[in-house]
Amino acid sequence: MSVTAPKGFVAVGLACGIKPGGAPDLALVATADGKAVPAAAVFTTNRATAAPVLASRAHLAATGGRASAVVLNSGNANAATGAAGLADAKRTCAAAAAELGCAAEEVLVCSTGLIGIPLPVEPLVAALPGAARALAADGGPAAALAILTTDTRPKQVVVDGGGFIVGGMAKGAAMLSPDMATMLAVLTTDAAATPAQLAAALAAAMPTSFHAVTVDGATSTNDTVLLLASGAAGGGPVGDDALAAAVTRACDDLAAQMVLDAEGATKVVRVRVTGAASADDARQAARRVAESQLCKCSWYGGDPYWGRIVSELGASGGAFDPDRVSVAYGGVVVCQGGVAAAHDVSTLAWAMAGPRIELDVDLGLGHGEATVLTCDLTPGYIAENMRTS
């Protein structure tokens, strides 16, 4: 399962003492032989960049896109921690490298949890020798558990690419938004690929997956997606398209799992915008609707009130003609040509009642399309986020 499904990878997850309650909070993913393999990454665009992102970015640059291992901790984001935080991230990599017999630059590091609190680096480093010894080919699920924060369940995926496997794990339940989120994902594959191929495959996967989910419009300080390729599947170099397709399937799956587990969410909502003047307009419109507090409250109540949808579309900044817009919930058209459309009330009620709502908007202007996956806004989200301690 998960990151150890592809050949050539081992993993482990355990508790090192960062989380007060003793829950698993340290994961290690490594190549089975300790050797560096091709790797690529996508990092947060947030300018308040967390220390582990700075360290991992520097390491990938230094190695030209190769890595032997990834250290991940939950419970502390090591963000807004200044020079001391960066030193802690680098020390973590060096300590892991010493255990694994690789160079410090060949170790990547990810952190997730509270921002602005110094990383308890001593217990983390002290746990690394034991973690390295416990690395196992069936350690994926334990690693997936150890990276969770407010998530209620682990997020794992395995995709058969046809001759190679892509495996992955992710965490993220709030601070989720296009252009990434408080989310971490580590993907592995046993395909034989170059760092450039891996980067291209990740770039291809982003628009429909991690860039197409939003819970609360927040783009966090720590967002990281990593992809390592062991080449252990045999069979020669993988094709660009086959790799991109498998990685996209894996990322789509993990992204959907994140929205399904969003903090307090009771409904997942797929917002599909068609007929926009451009793809950019479509993305902007879909995101505006998906992030609207008012629309999210309506979804929570199962209320098909489309007036808020049209209002958000009109304010989204893209081309908009109120006389051409149509809105449908679960295929039931509630607004046509910008005004209320007659519809079957009981079919509509059925479409709004379930845990999954399909919202289709057609702007009637062109061929731009975009889909965003989001969720409702509930008292549970507020309860989860009103206090950090």
Add this chain to the structure above:
Amino acid sequence: MSVTAPKGFVAVGLACGIKPGGAPDLALVATADGKAVPAAAVFTTNRATAAPVLASRAHLAATGGRASAVVLNSGNANAATGAAGLADAKRTCAAAAAELGCAAEEVLVCSTGLIGIPLPVEPLVAALPGAARALAADGGPAAALAILTTDTRPKQVVVDGGGFIVGGMAKGAAMLSPDMATMLAVLTTDAAATPAQLAAALAAAMPTSFHAVTVDGATSTNDTVLLLASGAAGGGPVGDDALAAAVTRACDDLAAQMVLDAEGATKVVRVRVTGAASADDARQAARRVAESQLCKCSWYGGDPYWGRIVSELGASGGAFDPDRVSVAYGGVVVCQGGVAAAHDVSTLAWAMAGPRIELDVDLGLGHGEATVLTCDLTPGYIAENMRTS
């Protein structure tokens, strides 16, 4: 009080039957002698523009900035109602004009309430003769009551400009955001001013008032601010600065009243950003923080967790240096140079506990400044908005 405080204006508020429960839902503000006076307006930037906005904009253009009366209804926004909705808005103006003895183009119209439902124009028009007869110099408070929707109290203001008075009323409790909101405001003055002076005074007042409040980031279909000047105070033409200052004070006051009455809010939060590279960067940063679901949840919990503030600042799009940012709540510095700052915990707890939170962010980069007034996100907001019926 309110719109009838300046000389030369009369008003009325009553129930015409749009709201099912029989609550007041029709207001009329008019010049005492029925004659048109200089007028100016600011309308929503939402492209899903409601019919009454289209009608009022056309009327002001046709008259070159003069008006005799404003008809306002609550309970139905007459938005997303197509050509029929525009005909209803025009019919309302014509019916009021017939009662008041002015031209239809000299009547402006505002609606607020649910979107996408045909306006019950018959009861509205049927109530206009009685409303016109009941117009009175002390009718301001009744008019202010009749324009409310989810507001819990009327919003009125009177400002003494020194030789002239500015009076006003407003409504708005959600769908509130910079660049206006589901808000209506009618301001009157007995100063002698030209339409151009009135437009300039409104433009001067907007940045610190209605454009500086946000509840949920929504920009509605109906937002309208109107200003009419009777000239009845005597004393000759008003000075530009004196007029702008008085109108700004009135608008600031009404805007603050709207945030104080925001749906479900338990705390008003003043977000002040200084040290930005530009004023635009400052506004963007302040708005990003003020509209963050996560920050709003923290405020509800009285939690001074500043990691979310820094994360939003880093994602706001403007210039940002994580090593230069400082954050203070109620004057208690919790983050300095991008990392946690030692502080007195009990003073901080005190600053977070009250109904008013002062948040100061310094970006340490330049001289750009901006202030936004917002509120917390609470279960009450969700309860208010999860069902429209």
